[in-house]
Amino acid sequence: MSDTLHSAFVEQAVKSPDAPAVYSDAGVLTYDELNERSRALAERLVAEGAGPGVPVGICVERTPDLLVSILAVLRTGSCYLPLDPNYPAERLAFMVRDSGTRLVLTTPASLAACPAGPAVVVLGEAVRTGAGERPVPVVPGDTAYIIYTSGSTGRPKGVAIHHGGCVAMLADMDRVFAGCDLSGVSAASSVCFDMSVMEIFAALCRGGAVVLVESAVHLPDSRYADKVTHLNVVPSVMNSLLDAGALPPRVRTVVFGGEPLRRKLVDRAYRETGADRVYNAYGPTEGTVFCSVKLVSKDGSGEPTLGAPSPGVRAYVLDENVRPQPAGVLGELYIGGPGLAHGYVNRPRTTAERFVPDPFRDGELMYRTGDVVAFTEDGELRFGGRADHQVKLRGFRIELEEVEARLTGCPEVRESAAVVRDNKLIGYVVPEGDARDGVWSNAALQSAITSRLAAELPEHMVPATIVFLAALPLAPGGKLDRAALPEPPAPASDGPMTAPGTPTEIALAEIWGQLLDLEPTGIDVHAAFYDLGGDSLLLVRLARLMTRRFDRRVRVPDLFSFRDISSLAGWLDDDSGAAPEAVTSARLRAGARRAALRGRAAPTGR
Template identity: 75%
Template structure:
């Protein structure tokens, strides 16, 4: 009987050990090999103190070792805490300390970026000073499977502790909805710090399919196994970019949208321009275990997509302010009950009590208050209408604007701050600190932008760093003296600062060609001192820019690097100058990228990427 997130994988590995479980740039891995390596590592983790309720940090790049580590943590009885090696060190340190993590799995390539404190076990060949052979403690359905940190309205991220039973219920519901869909190549493109990754990995490995590991959805065209991908989970805004670039895998047949509002125009385009035969739209907060509603979006319809009907086993309530059910077609707040409701927020009893409530409709049950406003349609599906608070979604990531605002006001250059999403970019609004003259109206300030962005980029994941900073004389207030978010202005256009500074050096010319390609501009007419966002760029184009620069210059370029160097002139200097002259954050990024490449080159030939027969 399947009772845990990983038990179906263990059963399948015993039946079909030679079947391919993982495709990645670092090589292939069979079910049997993944089973053996994760079992042996689980024994080492148990000997080191892993067990039920013990978080095991997973700070591993996107190689098969990532899946080995996740499965080993689960098989040891522990829960896994995903730690993206590309996150700022301060963010990773906070997550480790806040969760009480004492054990951490990593690889030689990512070890340098791991936060201090936990006992570190290194995958990929380095000796581990523990005694293998310890028998893991059996896992029960109510144990915690993983902890994922989400943006927090208090300015601190909060860890959501998700149960095995919720994961099993989610996978069972997906079985029925996705019946007949080809899972032989499920793209694993979401960050492990985003709960979509749970469905990508385990929907494949617990159903006999294969995981195709890619850096992100934007990197799909670069995957040597792109033609193996049949199933893709993706954010609508990213899908638009992939369609624009003609970059979807040729054998893709199923697309699951989630994380943002889905429009009929994109659905029609997906069916029309690709070989996709099934488009689904899904919804669910981390606190409800990935998805709680999921539905097929038909091809022959003119109606805007809903977020689907509730998944089987999910208890969905649409309630008024007195927590009474509202009639069909009437807006109300969405509450979730059933097996998918998480334990709560790790070490946050007060916040847990505010959001996780007794279920008045199920004696002894619990329900989660989502803050989302929805309505039931006559057909029993859910239509998303908005939020009751200031939470937003950008590229599928959940952002509490209060967290961004708290970080902004923590900068010594800022007295007051607000944040909002405009198009595909996060915009910060600040009132400068100090005694200088206040601006007459909204304006951009490159010096302030550089100072504040550098500080935030060292503390926050890139999706939480405002792409544009608007300086205001004062924040707009409503009649009650509270911030009037609707009155926050659109970012002003960058002012011409004199004659155009045209590309001059070979690197500037190469960069201007890439920018021109992305922004549909004539390369010779691009001012090398103009910021990417000011020329019409957005967060999705920024991801593509990082990918294209990596390919063009044969150097790993990450989105955080593009926050540090915002125009062609500074980017060109960074690319051309010696490592010793670069900021420490960039030196660190280069060292990690070099270590990853060296680790891959040092692997035995059998573990390196090879021609797939």
């Protein structure tokens, strides 16, 4: 078996050159086409300075060019740094700066999203194909990719994963998915999420095809949805797909990951789809995608476990004194083995805190996951929660401390807290300065905060709702009492309902009504999408539908700037070409002046 990700793909391309490798709305690539395009691009990247130990950023939209780019970077011996073009510019700039990336690969469509500083190679420009690809020595210990995760210090941290860990993961996938149909593996995860590695390479290294889509919620819109036989999905997204009756018809294998899985959803997946295998997969980024994968039986009962640790994975359930816990007793999960990451990029102290010596294996390290689990009597792991304030939302790992650091960094905020409730991220703030003195209205303050965060954080880390408090609840010891944070108040109405009136408002109401199952004429143009029952998954679909309807690119961050139909319609009808942030800032300043003249009370009660 090959000892690197790209060599495993190349071997497969030689075996089946004419087989389809990638399906996407932008077209289909065979193995030979994908192999040749990535080989030619690798030559150019080497000429531009790529090579062993050199991180190369990939800022490419979700087209076949994305897979060409990943394979090309790996073939040079470099490691790839995924840079989602939809991420805020500040976030992308930090990742490039922190990782020391000096070369970024992009396309004309994503060029504007590239951070300033590094040299840029644009796909589509002339690529010289020389006499042949020069062999680049790559060993299993070389870094294959760097993925940035949310950080408890308020800064994201890059996890460096090596080829050897990836190859070990793929070998385990061979064992788990033996007999499964890999002819159409869905690739709907952002490349900034490590499940994307399994989605792409479990297919390409074994002769299957990747069905590339924007996200899982866009799967029903894909022209190749009927090619999907193997679906990787987080539970919350699966519920949405089932609710919409939008699961591809040929799906036979469903792999859940990224969130706790409940038996109720397993039963529903078996009952409402053609799937004959449903798996529960678990693993932190630091352990290379998955540490355990459990086939959940169709006729079982009780909540699914995480399964037994994968072969080669060392799993320990330890107490606070690093002593093993007996079966049935909760403790923190520590993992070790060939998939363990090198550590965090430029974070020696954090690396030393999380990657600690394994007391049971001389000279080996183990990773403190922060997950609370217990071994069952038959050696499987049962999830029991978190030992810290890390949460999962749509499969993305979020450190609440990072969200709180960004909230408190807003000039209008004195203190803040964040929690996840009903699959929504809720922010709690104690206003500061002018906000407490009544210059801002609640609506203007919420818009100011969410617009600022949308410019700094990925959309899954922007609170859906901001709750204003006079003070944060504290436990007797003086620490924040998260359990005492109140439920978000029901949306208040400042007056009679305002029905959609302009053509743009009417068109938006039709889209909202379709997504929220509401009568369009009954939607108040001043009601926020989240207040009407929307969530982050529906927000992604809303951006897609608006882009199609208005022939204008609408991003999820734009929907944080304009949260109701009235403001959205004003932005869409604005012919000035102003950026959402500029339009929002001008309207907020005007709103603040009006509020001050009216003498509105400070938003300290909610």
